[in-house]
Amino acid sequence: MFVRLWHIYYDGFSHLPGWGKMLVVIVLLKLFILFVVFKAFLMPNYLNTTYTTEQEKSEHVFYELIQKP
């Protein structure tokens, strides 16, 4: 089944019309911008990149919750 699905994908992308190819380029560009530019460099997960353990993340948010008022 997976081989058949692969063939559907492969043949489908090989015989795409012009507008379809343009769509594929846009999708790939978009995914590159989202995952490489935004996710990796501009919008990292603050807690995951600043703290290593769950305990540290919890401590940070706990501190924020009791400090904010």
Next chain:
Amino acid sequence: MILELTTTSLVEWSRWQFAMTAIYHYMFVPLTLGLSFLLAMMETLWYRTGKVEWLHAAKFWMKLFAVNFAIGIATGLILEFQFGSNWSNYSWFVGDIFGAPLAIEGLFAFFLEATFFAVMFFGWERVSRRFHLLSTWMVFIGSNISALWILVANAWMQNPVGMEFNPLTARNEMVDFWAVLFSPTAMSKFFHTVTSAYTLSACFVIGVSGWFILKRRHLEFCRKSILLASVFGFCSILATMFTGDLSARDITRTQPMKLAAMEGLNEGGKGVDLTLIGLTVTDPALPSDRMYRVKYGIALPNMLSFLGYHDFDAYIPGVQDILNGYVSSDGTEYPSVEQRMANGRMAIAALKDYRKAVDEGDDAVAAQALQLLRTHFQDFGYGYLSSPEEVIPPIPLVFYSFRIMVGLGFLFLLLFVVAGWYAKKRKFACFRLIPYLAIVCVPLAYVASQCGWIVAEVGRQPWVVQHLMPTQVAITRIASGWVVTTFWMFAVLFTLLLIAELGIMFAQIRKGVKGAE
């Protein structure tokens, strides 16, 4: 003072960024939800009758569906990135509950949808007719299941149920999955959102067909498409109105301030009127500059009470009543916001004391603090407010958005009736106003959808999690300049994507329907 200004700016920019990306993302979503049903219906009609016109119609609309799907796919991920970068306190606070539906959505529904999408789009000559038809239906089911999980997560923020706050980890933990999934808020939100998406898709099909009619092209194709879409749209808009009623009844109980803002209602009472149209104006006589008075209003007597409780004499609280405290129609007593702020501050202090007592191994104090926290946790978020008036959302925006959404809903109802008649009677040579109306209704359907989301999301301000976490507590303390930079980058990216979508879609529409007369 400077810190306060910086934080306000950070909160505002984070909100603007989320609002902007959510609005752009939702430009792609509704067409996927509804057009997939119409595709499946057209293909089913071809499969059952063998009439090749339905096949041509299915293939044409599938092309437009593919453009929308491809451009829109993964745009929602930006919202998830923002949870991690700009809203880290919120993400941690709600993590287990919000994360579960989103994870299910990502793993199950999205992959289901993406796999069958490939078969649907590429598989015409490569798989059996029956399997192709099944794939098309699975795309419809998959996209709608995706929407279910997202809307369940959103509904939990509007009405947090099925969870317990863990003071040791500072996060909420799910204790009842079914309560989260089947909460009345989740159900009314899901059905209202998808039926409105179906309405938008029906408007889209009728609008594009209207353009072909004006160009005197593919008239039989247009007739079939309009007939199917107008029946679908008619049923959908009625379902949208019915689910809107369910949603209004739910809001009356769970978010009365949102209802008061939707109506611009300052003083409530029994047998409250429903304002059809009116102008919100400031009035120095009102106790707060966040309150507005409705002038030149035309109202239906007692209808707001009826909508809220299906009882013409039911009590509906206004903004001032909610600030002062009130007893609802079902007998529940709600304290004043000032009292709730005091409760919230006690809950926050109890959280602090609990952790301190646990660290020091003082079990007696810990148990006492935990008891106090549990007693007042329902008002936890109020402890962060500086004044009671902060619970009032931006009334004019919510008031007008609600009226635009409802007014356009009635316009679409009229469109579906008129367009259905127009196509059935083949009146293409006359009544040229109808295709023009159909074309205008396409952007208006998007306006109505966005207005619905504005009512839902702006109307619940200042809460990101109702009663538990206000917006300013949810954000990450990062430089606001950074949020401003990424705001403009997202704005550019999404605008380019929208231009690309419109450009490719218009080009495909201009090319016309392959094989159709």
